[in-house]
Amino acid sequence: MNLIYLDNAATTALRPEVVVRMTKVLNETYGNASSSHSFGRSSKSLLEQCRKNIASYFNVSGSEIVFTSGGTEADNLVLRSAVRDLGVTEIITSQIEHHAILHTIDQLQKEYDIKVTYVKLKVDGSIDEEDLESVLGHSDEKKLVTLMHVNNEIGNVLNFKNIAKIVKSYGALFHSDTVQSIGHYKIDLKEIPIDFAAASAHKFHGPKGVGFCFIRKESSLKPLIFGGEQERGHRAGTESLHNIVGMDEALKISYDNLDEEHAYILNLKNYFIAALQSNIPNISFNGCSDSEEKSTYTLLNVRLPKTPGKASMLQFQLDLKGIASSRGSACQSGSSQESHVLKAILSDEELARPSIRFSFSIYNTKEELDYVVGVLKTLAAS
Structure with a gap:
C-alpha cells in the first residue's frame, strides 16, 4: 500500500538540501554562539547571517527577528509581554x-484583569471588518488585536493590509500568527503596519523546533524566557544553530521557487476540487477553502454529504487506506472534541457531517489525489 501524505498544514517534509546544510553545521560549526573563542565566533557569525537573510525576505532589519522554538512560543512571547509589560488591558x-492564541489568552485572563473581545465572523469564517472597527472604537483602553493571516483549518486568508490599517488607525497594537503564510506568500512587513508576527520553520519544509518572532523596533517587548542575554535580551537560551540554518535554507528555497511551486500546488488543489465535485454529489467545502481568491492554495477542508459511521472515524478510515489527513489542528489531534473552528462557523446539521482537511505540498501528485477521491467516493456511498 502506497502512503499518501496530505497533512502539510500540520508539518512538512524536510527538503533534502536542508538536511545537507544542517548536517554540515552539526559536524563543523558546533561552537556556542555566545562563546568568545574562535569556535563561538564562527557560530555567531553564521547565526547573524541567517538572521539578516531571513529579515531580508520581509523587508525588515535583522534586529527585528528573534529566534524561537516555533510559532507557539512566539505567540506566547507577544501576548504575555503585551499584557505584562506594555499595558494592554x-x-x-x-x-x-489557533489554540496557541486562544489558550494563551484564556491563561492571561486567569492571571490578569484583562478584557477579551471576539470579533464577529461572516458565514464563511471571514473577519467582519465593520465589527472590528466597532470594537476598536468602543473604549480608550490599550488594545492588542491578534488575528491569523491564514487560518490553519479552513484556509481563509486575512485581508492583511486593510486589517492592519484599521487596527493602527485606532492606535492599537497588531499581532498576527503568520505560521501558515510565511514561506508561502511574499509579505512586506515594512509596508504592512504590523507590530508582531510569528513563524515556524516546519511549515515550509524546514526543521521542527525552530521559528522566529518579528518584533517591530522600539516595541519594548520583554522576554518570555529568562536566564541569559541571547537574542538581544528577548529570549534566553543557547540558540539551536543547526535548526536556524535549516530554517534559513528552507526559507531561501521556498522564496526562490515561490511562483513555480505556488502554481504547481494550486493546480493540484483545483484538480482535487473538480474531481471531488464530479465524483461525490453534494460535497461541500468549509470556510473559503475552495476559493482561489479568499483561501490559501495549500489546503482544502472537505465536508462529505453523508456520515460513514461517526464523523470522527473518517480520518481513521482514511489512515487505514494509507492517506494522512487531519480533522483540524495537529495540536489537538488527540482530542475527541470537534474542531473549534468549524463549530464557530457551521450549523449543527453541517457539523453532523464528517469534515476532513487535506493540505498539499510540492511532493504530492495528481495520481495520489485520484486515489484519495476514489476512497472518499466509496466512504461517502457506504
Whole structure:
C-alpha cells in the first residue's frame, strides 16, 4: 500500500538540501554562539547571517527577528509581554484562531484583569471588518488585536493590509500568527503596519523546533524566557544553530521557487476540487477553502454529504487506506472534541457531517489525489 501524505498544514517534509546544510553545521560549526573563542565566533557569525537573510525576505532589519522554538512560543512571547509589560488591558481576537492564541489568552485572563473581545465572523469564517472597527472604537483602553493571516483549518486568508490599517488607525497594537503564510506568500512587513508576527520553520519544509518572532523596533517587548542575554535580551537560551540554518535554507528555497511551486500546488488543489465535485454529489467545502481568491492554495477542508459511521472515524478510515489527513489542528489531534473552528462557523446539521482537511505540498501528485477521491467516493456511498 502506497502512503499518501496530505497533512502539510500540520508539518512538512524536510527538503533534502536542508538536511545537507544542517548536517554540515552539526559536524563543523558546533561552537556556542555566545562563546568568545574562535569556535563561538564562527557560530555567531553564521547565526547573524541567517538572521539578516531571513529579515531580508520581509523587508525588515535583522534586529527585528528573534529566534524561537516555533510559532507557539512566539505567540506566547507577544501576548504575555503585551499584557505584562506594555499595558494592554483588552485583547481583540476571533474564535477561529489557533489554540496557541486562544489558550494563551484564556491563561492571561486567569492571571490578569484583562478584557477579551471576539470579533464577529461572516458565514464563511471571514473577519467582519465593520465589527472590528466597532470594537476598536468602543473604549480608550490599550488594545492588542491578534488575528491569523491564514487560518490553519479552513484556509481563509486575512485581508492583511486593510486589517492592519484599521487596527493602527485606532492606535492599537497588531499581532498576527503568520505560521501558515510565511514561506508561502511574499509579505512586506515594512509596508504592512504590523507590530508582531510569528513563524515556524516546519511549515515550509524546514526543521521542527525552530521559528522566529518579528518584533517591530522600539516595541519594548520583554522576554518570555529568562536566564541569559541571547537574542538581544528577548529570549534566553543557547540558540539551536543547526535548526536556524535549516530554517534559513528552507526559507531561501521556498522564496526562490515561490511562483513555480505556488502554481504547481494550486493546480493540484483545483484538480482535487473538480474531481471531488464530479465524483461525490453534494460535497461541500468549509470556510473559503475552495476559493482561489479568499483561501490559501495549500489546503482544502472537505465536508462529505453523508456520515460513514461517526464523523470522527473518517480520518481513521482514511489512515487505514494509507492517506494522512487531519480533522483540524495537529495540536489537538488527540482530542475527541470537534474542531473549534468549524463549530464557530457551521450549523449543527453541517457539523453532523464528517469534515476532513487535506493540505498539499510540492511532493504530492495528481495520481495520489485520484486515489484519495476514489476512497472518499466509496466512504461517502457506504
